Every structure is written in structure tokens, then in C-alpha cells.
Amino acid sequence: MRIAELSRRSGVPAATIKYYVREGLLPPGVRTHRNQAEYQDEHVSRLRLIRALVDIGGLSIEAAKELLGVLDSGGLSARDSLGRVQYALGGRRSLLGDEQRSGAAEDIAALFDRRGWRIDADSPARGALIDVCAALRLLGHADVVAVLDEYAAASEAIAATDIALVRKEPDLERMTETAIVGTILGDTVLSALRRLAQEHLSGTLLPSSDSTVPDEL
Structure with a gap:
């Protein structure tokens, strides 16, 4: 054509x-x-x-080019391909100093220890999580950091579904494409589902704007 x-x-x-x-x-x-x-x-x-x-998925042209290069290489294992996808996505650039990040880094290291996660020290996602936790503490929202284990448990279940989808593909090319598409578009799916679940649950778990909060006894 x-x-x-x-x-x-x-x-x-x-x-x-x-x-x-x-x-x-x-x-x-x-x-x-x-x-x-x-x-x-x-x-x-x-x-x-x-x-x-x-x-x-919201990728830049350069990021999309790198991921498609992973798909076209054809010589990587499914595990290595998924790793290349994760690292190609990179992470947020921190605007915080080392002192501000150090406490958050300890929180994340402790989380990995509790869950038995083996994560490389230079993982972009690890760096992004440290930055987010540091920012949460600076904003006075340490309560969000305190429930990281619950978020991690939910994320691990989702990741197990992701890996199962990759494993059932018939060949390496399809496995690699599923890893790429599942990671990029999957992030958008999960973000949308989270907001929809919040909308649903807020109707029963949060007071409406015209509700009055009873005085404490």
C-alpha cells in the first residue's frame, strides 16, 4: 500500500x-x-x-523509540526485556537534597526487607518512590508512607497478573510486546481504575458536602 x-x-x-x-x-x-x-x-x-x-501511554518519542528498540532486538529473554522496559521508563528527577531523601531511603529499604523484594540500588522506580516518600513527609503526610505495605501488597498482586500474561504468550516477540504494552498502558488502566474505585467508595465512606460531622463526645 x-x-x-x-x-x-x-x-x-x-x-x-x-x-x-x-x-x-x-x-x-x-x-x-x-x-x-x-x-x-x-x-x-x-x-x-x-x-x-x-x-x-504518554511516552515521549525518545522513550517510545527506546522501548521499540527493545522489541526489535529479539535477542533478550522475557525477564531482560521487562527489565529494559522498566529502566527505559526512568523516574522522576528529584528536587530534594540528600538529607531530605535519606530518611525516605531508609523507609523504602525497610519495606523491601519486610517484603523480601530484591531491587537494584540504581532502579529508577526505587529512586522515584524515595522521592515521593520524602515529599510526603515534608508535606506532613507521613500517614501515607505508613501504609506503604498495603500498597506494596496490592502492587505485588497486580505484578503477578502482569507476569502471568507475559508468560502465556507463545514466543519471545509477543512476550516482549506484552511486557511493553502491559507496563505502559497498564499504568493508565490502573490509574483510571483507582480513580473509579475512589469515586465509588467515596459515596459510602466519606461524608457529603452537606453532611454535618457530629461533635466528639
Whole structure:
């Protein structure tokens, strides 16, 4: 198919398709004439994956390019692929000093010990969690840090579901794609589900705006 047909089938403008090719996210088509190229169904699928990662998952072009490079490498185990996905996502850049982060780092190390989690010291997610916990303490919300074990338990159950989905795929390519899609889009799914659950439970567990809080006896 020509680029116009590829654009129609994928819903991606031709100019954006050319941009993805230049950036290395999308393989080029087979050149048939000086200014023409033929594309295949695989290009349609790849474009849908790119748009899902960028538009729904919120990835930058550079992050999407790195993750797609993991998918295209084809030489990594499922475990290594998942690790590359995690590290490619990076973490938030801390604006806090070492002194402010040190207490939070101890909290997180203790959490890992309690749960028996083996996490690399340079894990971006570990750094992000330390930064969040430090910020929570500075804001006077240490009560959130105090329930990290409950959040960790729920997260471990979710991660077990993620890994089960990856393991049941028939080949390494599908396992890698599932790891990428499940991690990126899964974050969006979990965020949406959490907000929906909060909306549901708040109706019965929190007072409405016109409710009066009884005086303490």
C-alpha cells in the first residue's frame, strides 16, 4: 500500500508517518520509485502500537523509540526485556537534597526487607518512590508512607497478573510486546481504575458536602 492508504488505515497523518520513519520508530517502506514506497500490514500494526504508547501511554518519542528498540532486538529473554522496559521508563528527577531523601531511603529499604523484594540500588522506580516518600513527609503526610505495605501488597498482586500474561504468550516477540504494552498502558488502566474505585467508595465512606460531622463526645 502507498503512504496515503497507510495513513487512512492507521489514522495517522502522512506527515507524522514520515516523522516516525525519520526518528527510527517505524521501519521504512520498500522503495518502488524515487518518491514512492510500499508499506505492509505490519506497518499498520506498528503505527497503532506507536500511537498507543505515545498518545495513551504518554511516552515521549525518545522513550517510545527506546522501548521499540527493545522489541526489535529479539535477542533478550522475557525477564531482560521487562527489565529494559522498566529502566527505559526512568523516574522522576528529584528536587530534594540528600538529607531530605535519606530518611525516605531508609523507609523504602525497610519495606523491601519486610517484603523480601530484591531491587537494584540504581532502579529508577526505587529512586522515584524515595522521592515521593520524602515529599510526603515534608508535606506532613507521613500517614501515607505508613501504609506503604498495603500498597506494596496490592502492587505485588497486580505484578503477578502482569507476569502471568507475559508468560502465556507463545514466543519471545509477543512476550516482549506484552511486557511493553502491559507496563505502559497498564499504568493508565490502573490509574483510571483507582480513580473509579475512589469515586465509588467515596459515596459510602466519606461524608457529603452537606453532611454535618457530629461533635466528639
